[in-house]
Amino acid sequence: MIAPYPVKLIVVGAGLIGPRHAQHVHDNPITELMAIIDPQPDTKQIAQQLHTLHFPSISKFIEYCNSHKLPYPDGAIVCTPNHTHVKVAGELASYGIHLLVEKPIGSTPEEAKSLKVYTSLKNVRVLVGHHRRFNPYIMEAKRNLHKCGEIVGVQGSWMLCKPQDYFDVAPWRTKSCAGGVLLINLVHDLDLLQFLFGPIHRIYAELLPKRRDHEADEGAALTIKFKNGISGTFICSDNVTSPFNFENATGENPMIPHHNEINGIYRIFGSKGTLSLPDMTIFHQSHMKNSTWLEPLLQEQIEFDVAKLPFDSQLNHFVDVIRGNEDPYCCIDDGISALLCIDAVLKSIDTGMPVIVEDVKNIKSNDEALTLKELRFHLSQTGEASIPVRKFLTNNYASLKTQSNYKLPILIRESFGIPPSLTARFEKGREVKNSLDGLDEAGVAKALADILKQ
């Protein structure tokens, strides 16, 4: 049951991006910043400045809630390094806390899939932080795409220079398993391209020359084929001196200077016109029966409100997701899909061949994270609500044992007056507990099937 406004949120991870999220939560009248969690001692100061509590770990925060009889927060914004997202998000989900997880959703599609399975078991809603879907330039571009007629091609760039101290303060950014401009930045653009044009079918990528002594990549040039036949090119680097990137061109990130004269970081080419971003110019010849290179093109500017901050819109949407009013605008499958595109980029770089992007539906969850180790039924000897569970166990216990080859411990714990429940214990001590209260025998079977589906 979600409390009325304000919705209580925590921010987990307060490095580069966490404090920005925390500030938005603090400033928004419909959200309350309950705490910031980060093991780094200097992040205490960030919490103080925002008049909120600070904890070094999720477990310490939960202990505090329990000892002060406080309800857990309604949601958490996960801003920890990429390779920790799934672990941190899983821990929060085990307390039923809804999640806004920074992009990329995980470091592999398989571990992200295991998070999907786990959060759906826990009825935890997840929004993935591809916040540019909320950027007014992108929203307006999507609304106006039809003016280009039939889209044929797209061209884009994300080119800039990250300074050395960006890597010095957070060495995970130099590692190929978690950092690199492809996983950190290109993933945004590939998500946007899919958001605008639908699923990507195939990618061919060439690595750009490296200038740093890091394991992680520094950029690539891509050709992209979408499932609907649109083709495009995209170039991405974090070690060139250039303003041709989303941040410089749109002014989206307050830390990165806005160059408002930059045009054409995305160009979308169609049968009736071309849309250029972020100048939002449409070049067209809609006054003529047929387009021709022999006549000049007209230029039309799309007017809209650029002042809306994507982080604010994303946060308002997260509140609606938590309250069950909206489905996530960017769900785990969207996050996995963007990761699968990055996988295809990396495989193409490795093999020198074009690579078909794997379908999200074919991804199996990371078994290690989710192997079922034990089932535990709790029921009361006398309670009415436990009768269907007892019947279910009487009728099915033997076949359940056979199905699992007698390997899965199925424990039945009885005590007076307790409501019936089913707890599944997975690898690494992770537990899912589902209430069986009020369910008939078929409902108990379904609750069990949901857990065994994995």
Ligand SMILES: NC(=O)c1ccc[n+]([C@@H]2O[C@H](COP(=O)([O-])OP(=O)(O)OC[C@H]3O[C@@H](n4cnc5c(N)ncnc54)[C@H](O)[C@@H]3O)[C@@H](O)[C@H]2O)c1
């Ligand atoms: N949406 C965007 O525009 C955007 C921009 C920057 C970063 N990001 C993403 O945000 C995430 C964080 O990036 P960053 O650049 O802020 O990283 P960072 O290294 O600057 O900060 C990460 C913080 O998380 C803390 N941390 C690590 N493990 C933790 C745990 N278990 N519990 C609590 N805190 C923990 C670290 O101490 C650190 O302070 C990354 O996934 C990154 O890709 C998104």
